[in-house]
Amino acid sequence: MSGVASAEAVLEVQGVFAAYAAKATALSDVSLTIPAGGMVALLGSNGAGKTTLIKAISGLLPLHHGTLVSGSVRIAGTNITGLRADRIVRLGLGQVPEGRLVFKHLTVEENLQVGAAVVPRAVGRERIAAVYDLFPRLAERRRQQAGLMSGGEQQMLALGRALASAPRILLIDELSLGLAPIIVKAIYAQLRAVRAAFGTAMLVVEQNAKLALEICDTAYVLERGVIVMSGSAAEVAASDRIRESYLGSSGGAL
Amino acid sequence: MLMQFLASGFMLGSVYGLVALGFAAIYKATRVFNFAQGMLMATGAYLAVTGSVVLGLPLVGTIAFVVVAAGTLGVVIQWLLIRPLAGRPLLAMVMITIALSIILRALIVIIFGGGAQTLRLGLPEGSFVLGSVRISAIHATAAGVSWLCMALFMVFFRFSKAGLLMRATADSHEAAVLSGVNVNRINATAWALGTILAAIGGVFLGQLQVASVELENIGLLALPAVVIGGLQSIPGAIIGGLLVGLIEQLSSGYISPKARDIFVYVPLLIILLVRPWGLFGERELGRV
Ligand SMILES: Nc1ncnc2c1ncn2[C@@H]1O[C@H](COP(=O)(O)OP(=O)(O)OP(=O)(O)O)[C@@H](O)[C@H]1O
Ligand SMILES: [Mg+2]
Numbered sequence: 001m002s003g004v005a006s007a008e009a010v011l012e013v014q015g016v017f018a019a020y021a022a023k024a025t026a027l028s029d030v031s032l033t034i035p036a037g038g039m040v041a042l043l044g045s046n047g048a049g050k051t052t053l054i055k056a057i058s059g060l061l062p063l064h065h066g067t068l069v070s071g072s073v074r075i076a077g078t079n080i081t082g083l084r085a086d087r088i089v090r091l092g093l094g095q096v097p098e099g100r101l102v103f104k105h106l107t108v109e110e111n112l113q114v115g116a117a118v119v120p121r122a123v124g125r126e127r128i129a130a131v132y133d134l135f136p137r138l139a140e141r142r143r144q145q146a147g148l149m150s151g152g153e154q155q156m157l158a159l160g161r162a163l164a165s166a167p168r169i170l171l172i173d174e175l176s177l178g179l180a181p182i183i184v185k186a187i188y189a190q191l192r193a194v195r196a197a198f199g200t201a202m203l204v205v206e207q208n209a210k211l212a213l214e215i216c217d218t219a220y221v222l223e224r225g226v227i228v229m230s231g232s233a234a235e236v237a238a239s240d241r242i243r244e245s246y247l248g249s250s251g252g253a254l
Numbered sequence: 255m256l257m258q259f260l261a262s263g264f265m266l267g268s269v270y271g272l273v274a275l276g277f278a279a280i281y282k283a284t285r286v287f288n289f290a291q292g293m294l295m296a297t298g299a300y301l302a303v304t305g306s307v308v309l310g311l312p313l314v315g316t317i318a319f320v321v322v323a324a325g326t327l328g329v330v331i332q333w334l335l336i337r338p339l340a341g342r343p344l345l346a347m348v349m350i351t352i353a354l355s356i357i358l359r360a361l362i363v364i365i366f367g368g369g370a371q372t373l374r375l376g377l378p379e380g381s382f383v384l385g386s387v388r389i390s391a392i393h394a395t396a397a398g399v400s401w402l403c404m405a406l407f408m409v410f411f412r413f414s415k416a417g418l419l420m421r422a423t424a425d426s427h428e429a430a431v432l433s434g435v436n437v438n439r440i441n442a443t444a445w446a447l448g449t450i451l452a453a454i455g456g457v458f459l460g461q462l463q464v465a466s467v468e469l470e471n472i473g474l475l476a477l478p479a480v481v482i483g484g485l486q487s488i489p490g491a492i493i494g495g496l497l498v499g500l501i502e503q504l505s506s507g508y509i510s511p512k513a514r515d516i517f518v519y520v521p522l523l524i525i526l527l528v529r530p531w532g533l534f535g536e537r538e539l540g541r542v
Binding site: 114 | 415418419421422424425426428429430431432433434435436437
């Protein structure tokens with residue numbers, strides 16, 4: 001990790017401490033770097049603080065009665081610590097939140113248009129077309145009300161909405177929730193295609209550690225608000241700790 | 255007689271629908287139940303007095319003045335009172351809007367005195383006969399302009415980018431924020447529009463009657479109108495306004511002017527008891 005010069009990092013989190021009104025320390029001295037176009041996995045058991053870290057980056061903590069106590073977050077060198085969440089989106093941060101927050105009363109197309117509202121019209125149109133190419137299912141249902149789609153389709157829509165904003169970096173919190181494993185694999189394959197096409201960097205929170213380590217270049221492991229391990233995906237996958245707690249094997253092959 | 259009552263009910267109801275639409279726009283976007291809507295309407299009548307009498311503006315100038323001043327007032331209210339209280343319990347929000355209406359009333363009385371003011375904007379006067387009904391030109395103008403404003407609002411809400419972002423914010427505040435929507439700006443826009451719609455309603459009611467702080471009571475008919483139509487439904491607010499206008503004219507025509515409130519508020523109670531989401535609203539399926 002130390003090899004990554006901060007100038008070319010698209011996301012740089014440094015020494016972040018975060019707390020909730022009801023929980024004194026949710027993150028403790030968390031640092032993490034994502035190089036331009038990098039795909040980074042964030043692993044950790046339930047309650048480790050993964051979602052909290054995503055909200056600390058995206059400026060959504062105050063909306064959940066949380067605070068970023070100290071530390072800094074930078075996007076492509078710009079300090080975004082303490083900025084309003086919508087301004088951070090305008091600086092190129094896209095987000096697929098935990099629990100697929102789509103606009104239930106809007107149509108699929110309108111959901112994507114809201115996502116694209118932060119970029120110039122022509123870029124937005126191009127991105128929405130790309131989203132439809134990526135997810136033909138969304139194209140078929142473009143006039144349907146989002147709340148009436150299946151859980152998995154809503155998850156695709158949440159991802160599509162984030163992609164429509166042409167983000168420099170995409171934070172994805174548990175994409176696989178409620179999706180069939182085969183679909184999850186397909187979507188991750190498409191995310192790699194998105195990265196290849198647009199150079200979008202990604203931070204991927206994923207319960208399926210095996211899958212996450214397959215598709216990402218590097219990984220961080222968070223436990224009780226502390227980063228306990230980081231390194232290339234291969235290194236992390238090979239560590240005993242990860243094999244025992246996340247990959248469900250005590251020494252067997254991956 | 256029935257046709258006459260229906261016609262005047264429809265025309266008055268159109269103005270109520272306009273005021274109710276303003277209320278619904280504010281409620282939908284910001285979840286604030288605005289008890290000041292009636293006073294904002296009365297304020298509109300006094301803005302018209304200011305434009306036409308105090309500033310001596312012609313009709314078009316007065317209308318422009320009312321729209322700009324009411325829009326500014328809405329933004330100021332949102333910025334000064336509503337925005338700092340975001341996320342506070344409903345009760346605080348309700349108290350704020352009640353306090354706001356009391357303050358507006360006091361300001362109007364201080365500036366214009368407690369008495370009523372006649373408002374003459376030079377709108378077409380007289381009346382004409384249509385079939386078996388006599389229609390006053392002012393009522394017809396009021397209804398026509400109300401429908402025009404409502405149509406403009408619907409077009410804005412359905413088809414403009416700002417309207418889309420407003421609907422998105424109403425749908426999910428958090429999803430809007432993380433999609434990059436400046437929710438504060440959207441909320442200020444909703445308050446500006448809601449106040450403008452109330453003020454235009456006030457201009458016409460001030461014209462049909464007199465400009466007086468007591469117009470507030472008529473403006474507050476927007477509340478039963480939106481509750482009957484469905485708090486979440488924009489068309490519901492318009493239809494609720496029409497129903498209130500019709501009920502008012504029929505009950506005062508056939509029974510007594512005093513009967514109006516009973517026939518408006520009893521349906522309100524029934525709706526709240528059996529169908530709290532209103533005639534056209536959608537049942538809310540548990541809030542996040
Ligand atoms: N709004 C909140 N108020 C108080 N405590 C919170 C809040 N949100 C999360 N927490 C606490 O912070 C800790 C980290 O939660 P977080 O949601 O970040 O975990 P996570 O790693 O995303 O877990 P999961 O895998 O279950 O999604 C947990 O102990 C949780 O109880
Ligand atoms: Mg989580």
